[in-house]
Amino acid sequence: MSNGKIAACVGLGVGAVLIIQGGDPLDSAGNGSPIWRDTGLLGAPARAVVCIIAGVSLLAMGWLYRLLFCPLERSKALEDVGYIAEDGRSRAQAANEVRRRRKTGELPPVYPNGWYRVLDSHLLERGEVKNVSVLGEQVAVFRGQDGKAYVVDAYCPHLGANLAVGGRVVGSCIECPFHGWQFRGDDGKCVRIPYAEKVPEFARVRCWPSCEVNGHVLVWFHCDGEDPQWKVPEQQEITKGEWVYRGRTEHFVNAHIQEIPENAADIAHLNHLHTPGIVSGVDLRYTNSKIWEFVRHDWKVQWEPESEPNKHCSQMLVKHSLTVFGHHWSLLDVHVVARQVGPGVVFLLFDHSFLGRGVIMHCVTPVEPLLQCVSHTIFYQSNIPPLVPKFILSAECVQFERDVMIWNNKKYISKPLLVKEDSAIQKHRRWFSQFYSENSPRLRYQHDTLDF
Ligand code: FES
Numbered sequence: 001m002s003n004g005k006i007a008a009c010v011g012l013g014v015g016a017v018l019i020i021q022g023g024d025p026l027d028s029a030g031n032g033s034p035i036w037r038d039t040g041l042l043g044a045p046a047r048a049v050v051c052i053i054a055g056v057s058l059l060a061m062g063w064l065y066r067l068l069f070c071p072l073e074r075s076k077a078l079e080d081v082g083y084i085a086e087d088g089r090s091r092a093q094a095a096n097e098v099r100r101r102r103k104t105g106e107l108p109p110v111y112p113n114g115w116y117r118v119l120d121s122h123l124l125e126r127g128e129v130k131n132v133s134v135l136g137e138q139v140a141v142f143r144g145q146d147g148k149a150y151v152v153d154a155y156c157p158h159l160g161a162n163l164a165v166g167g168r169v170v171g172s173c174i175e176c177p178f179h180g181w182q183f184r185g186d187d188g189k190c191v192r193i194p195y196a197e198k199v200p201e202f203a204r205v206r207c208w209p210s211c212e213v214n215g216h217v218l219v220w221f222h223c224d225g226e227d228p229q230w231k232v233p234e235q236q237e238i239t240k241g242e243w244v245y246r247g248r249t250e251h252f253v254n255a256h257i258q259e260i261p262e263n264a265a266d267i268a269h270l271n272h273l274h275t276p277g278i279v280s281g282v283d284l285r286y287t288n289s290k291i292w293e294f295v296r297h298d299w300k301v302q303w304e305p306e307s308e309p310n311k312h313c314s315q316m317l318v319k320h321s322l323t324v325f326g327h328h329w330s331l332l333d334v335h336v337v338a339r340q341v342g343p344g345v346v347f348l349l350f351d352h353s354f355l356g357r358g359v360i361m362h363c364v365t366p367v368e369p370l371l372q373c374v375s376h377t378i379f380y381q382s383n384i385p386p387l388v389p390k391f392i393l394s395a396e397c398v399q400f401e402r403d404v405m406i407w408n409n410k411k412y413i414s415k416p417l418l419v420k421e422d423s424a425i426q427k428h429r430r431w432f433s434q435f436y437s438e439n440s441p442r443l444r445y446q447h448d449t450l451d452f
């Protein structure tokens, strides 16, 4: 039950007790409890009003407390954002229909080589195991008694039980729920078969290289099984506790993974899609409404790849300014450096003289070939009121959901019709192609269907 509901229940409960204490509501002689006599609220309707006011006040206090002090947590299902439900259809029906009928275009490989977030660290207690869908696979993510997070294939190589469904963590191993085989988290080797004399040398489950950085558990994927080619950098301010967790959002996007980071180099879309003020919402049919025209965002953006030894990184420099009724609010000018590390992780660094410093960690993980799980997690200076980073994350979320509406309905165009001013897009595609290799998995799909 949420804090707000608890507060309301407590308020109404206390009120109910007071009514009962007050004795017979029909007792017009006023023999009730002194508390009601003293306040002159002897009638049952008056007491009911007091109870309701108490409940509503507690509800409001709970809401205010959450707003001011609790982290922002916002998780959206696939059909929640970016689909238009018309003609009496539900959003889920609309989403399914768009996904089924959409043309995909000639797609690049669907799983680039790189690091991907699988889980937030705080969701994995010591001795706990979770089943996660990632890169078209099922993996078991578990935290050993040594505190380390491990990622292995979920299906046991013995007879295929899911290690994450009823499996038990034993030391730094995971024990299968079916026959009790135990696999080491470090390398996947089977170390115990409870009923066998000998454990065969070849008995092992596939183990994914993993790391834990700034509250995220990440796995390394390479289509040829090569070892990690770079490290995910740690944001030292988070490790030292100077920047603290202030919230997260999660969305599912129906697009090819490459389309999401490509937006960083698509400079022209910012001053079109993201210009209307966040107050005008996320539904692109209404964002250009005249009512909200007095608030405008202005963007100046530059995107560049980094050079060796960080050629797997790129940087987007963003200068944002806000105009209200034509007046430029320079106090709210925000400069952001968005540093992308490989295909699945971006650090958006805020440094503002008035609003303080912090980072949004933006992670894109392919769940299936055309389904991406995107999380935004904000860490911010601990001495800045939580409301500030929560507002920044909410604003980012609104702008992001506008992109989601585009991605969910668009087609990937392998040979786009570009003008000179779009040149960074081609540059981005060349940069991103380093994450594909010859054996990178491709989506095989049918060009023609019988749908009409
Ligand atoms: S299926 Fe896992 S031990 Fe048998």
Ligand SMILES: [Fe+2]
Pocket (backbone or CB within 6 Å): 263, 269, 270, 273, 274, 399, 403
């Ligand atoms: Fe965008």
